[in-house]
Amino acid sequence: xxxxxxxxxxxxFAAATAAxxxxxxxxxxxxxxxxxxxxQDVVEQFEKxxxxxxxxxxxxxxxxxxxxxxxxxxxxxLAQPSQDRIVSAQADFDIYKPMDxxxxxxxxxxxxxxxxxxxxxxxxxxxxxxxxxxxxxxLIVNRKTAATVKDYTDLCDDSLSGSVSYRLKRPTLxxxxxxxxEDPFAAYGDMEKYQAILDKVEEKLIDCKSNVKAYWSxxxxxxxxxxxxxxxxxxxxxxxxxxxxxxxxxxxxxxxxSGALGWIDTFVLPRKTKAEDAAYQWINFVMQPDxxxxxxxxxxxxxxxxxxxxxxxxxxxxQFKESFPQADLDNINWYPPVPxxxxxMEGKVLDRVKAAN
Amino acid sequence: MSAEPGSLKRTQYRLGFWLLLAPIVLWxxxxxxxxxxxxxxxxxxxxxxxxxxxxxxxxxTEFFTEPLYWNTFVRTAVMSIVATALTLIIAFPVSFxxxxxxxxxxxxALFILCLIPFxxxxxxxxxxxMILLRETGLVSGALQWLGLxxxxxxxxxxxxxxxxxxxxxxxxxxxVPLVTTLDSLDKSLIEAGxxxxxxxxxxxxxxxxxxxxxxxxxxxxxxxxxxLGNYLTPTLLGGKDSxxxxxxxxxQFITRFNWEQGAAFGILLLVLSSLIVWLGLKITKQSFTxxxx
Numbered sequence: 001x002x003x004x005x006x007x008x009x010x011x012x013f014a015a016a017t018a019a020x021x022x023x024x025x026x027x028x029x030x031x032x033x034x035x036x037x038x039x040q041d042v043v044e045q046f047e048k049x050x051x052x053x054x055x056x057x058x059x060x061x062x063x064x065x066x067x068x069x070x071x072x073x074x075x076x077x078l079a080q081p082s083q084d085r086i087v088s089a090q091a092d093f094d095i096y097k098p099m100d101x102x103x104x105x106x107x108x109x110x111x112x113x114x115x116x117x118x119x120x121x122x123x124x125x126x127x128x129x130x131x132x133x134x135x136x137x138x139l140i141v142n143r144k145t146a147a148t149v150k151d152y153t154d155l156c157d158d159s160l161s162g163s164v165s166y167r168l169k170r171p172t173l174x175x176x177x178x179x180x181x182e183d184p185f186a187a188y189g190d191m192e193k194y195q196a197i198l199d200k201v202e203e204k205l206i207d208c209k210s211n212v213k214a215y216w217s218x219x220x221x222x223x224x225x226x227x228x229x230x231x232x233x234x235x236x237x238x239x240x241x242x243x244x245x246x247x248x249x250x251x252x253x254x255x256x257x258s259g260a261l262g263w264i265d266t267f268v269l270p271r272k273t274k275a276e277d278a279a280y281q282w283i284n285f286v287m288q289p290d291x292x293x294x295x296x297x298x299x300x301x302x303x304x305x306x307x308x309x310x311x312x313x314x315x316x317x318x319q320f321k322e323s324f325p326q327a328d329l330d331n332i333n334w335y336p337p338v339p340x341x342x343x344x345m346e347g348k349v350l351d352r353v354k355a356a357n
Numbered sequence: 358m359s360a361e362p363g364s365l366k367r368t369q370y371r372l373g374f375w376l377l378l379a380p381i382v383l384w385x386x387x388x389x390x391x392x393x394x395x396x397x398x399x400x401x402x403x404x405x406x407x408x409x410x411x412x413x414x415x416x417x418t419e420f421f422t423e424p425l426y427w428n429t430f431v432r433t434a435v436m437s438i439v440a441t442a443l444t445l446i447i448a449f450p451v452s453f454x455x456x457x458x459x460x461x462x463x464x465x466a467l468f469i470l471c472l473i474p475f476x477x478x479x480x481x482x483x484x485x486x487m488i489l490l491r492e493t494g495l496v497s498g499a500l501q502w503l504g505l506x507x508x509x510x511x512x513x514x515x516x517x518x519x520x521x522x523x524x525x526x527x528x529x530x531x532x533v534p535l536v537t538t539l540d541s542l543d544k545s546l547i548e549a550g551x552x553x554x555x556x557x558x559x560x561x562x563x564x565x566x567x568x569x570x571x572x573x574x575x576x577x578x579x580x581x582x583x584x585l586g587n588y589l590t591p592t593l594l595g596g597k598d599s600x601x602x603x604x605x606x607x608x609q610f611i612t613r614f615n616w617e618q619g620a621a622f623g624i625l626l627l628v629l630s631s632l633i634v635w636l637g638l639k640i641t642k643q644s645f646t647x648x649x650x
Contacts, residue, residue, distance in 0.1 A: 062612045092407050092408065
């Protein structure tokens, strides 16, 4: 009997701790985001103002979808995938929850961006995403050693043998397709036409393989390759180029002739979010112009917050203007939502490129 | 009356047996068997449309019909076998020296020296190799300083770099079983071999190696399995041509969201690697129970 009573106490104690930890968790916001999107000082200020603890997990597009798919949308309260990857993930895996736009101070967001994101993240009549950070991917070029590089296909020039780097991911396929005079976005709805474009790109990328030093996967690894001079031209994000530019003026971001690829990272609610209110609070908090400017400085990319440009330092603005004259800005190819099934086709192409000699 | 304490003792004994067995049974069933059953089930589905799956073997036929996957697997297996053989060739003299030539403190010291690199994680060790071998790295710099080459040399991102990394990573797992079995070999047997007029090669071939065979095989199995299942080393050191089968599985699961294909690859890796180990045991005429004891 005695041991039974002890057992009962232990159970009660365990239950009490469990209940306590649940109530404590309600005051935590588990944020699944990109590096630089939740800088420490912003997190601290938010914690001080609201009393909500923020737990940041760094991730990327594929990793976010995989993590949420594994738990069927649990484990995080707010995620930040790119706007073009939301609808297909929702259609296939049902991992997100519709946004209640009435809880968001939409007046703080640049209207054109809000509208574009609303349109691109609509699934079954519900809106899933609001815009946060936007930027482009294009070319990072060392002007001393690779001044000839003006477009993606220039990376395959013989003079750059062994000193080029890009990712083996879908942006590379899209970028090369544009540089080869195709319009992959227009072919999104037509599988056959898209496959034809992919075949062309595959051939080009296999030809180009001898030029590649390494296919990069993490942003920091690429920056190191550029810094050490081992790589003189790469396909990468604008923010990385500007970061390197601040260290050595020879290296900078160049918008390719066929157009930089524009992305918008959003806020979405995972289906089993446990802190929905905290999530909305965070969104409204980071959309304040001065807070958004601090995120711009840490991430290197501009945000969808209206008026935050005024708070951003002059170096970043100058770099932005140098890389993006008005014509290049108008030339940006914005990613439309990816239809389901397309990524499987792209995956096979990427596998074959990787395996080719 | 006399029967009662005995039966009580027996039930107690039986209870103790099951209690002691419980952790391993739970561990095996919850963490190994159940996930694998689930993997098999997942691998037998095919996505036909959004949120709709059907029973199908297509993920397995895909492996055999798409030369890319098949080639990657063969390449991984061949490189793992070569890495295992090279590890054995390097580790055997080292282990023999530690077990039979040295004694006392130097023996301990050398054994610990083999162990020390494993105090840091595999990731750190691999990055160490990257710092050494890269174009702006130490080896390239030293060669230039010595005047042997006139421009930076790239030693990273090729199969040799992968091989070096793999052998370095698995050395310990070969040395430990070898030292253990060689330790148990009585030195007088070796002396007797020499006394009877055997050459060094003869003594090695007919006394030392047969005695060490179980250790050799268990070391080889562990090293082969670790190499085949290694993800970090081939990916980081191999660069653009790495092509390792575990990388394929990772890609299917994480970047392609194709769990079905990834699960099929996982099961195939398990089956095929078990087959290779079984073949290895058959060829060397060793039994699994003897090797593992």
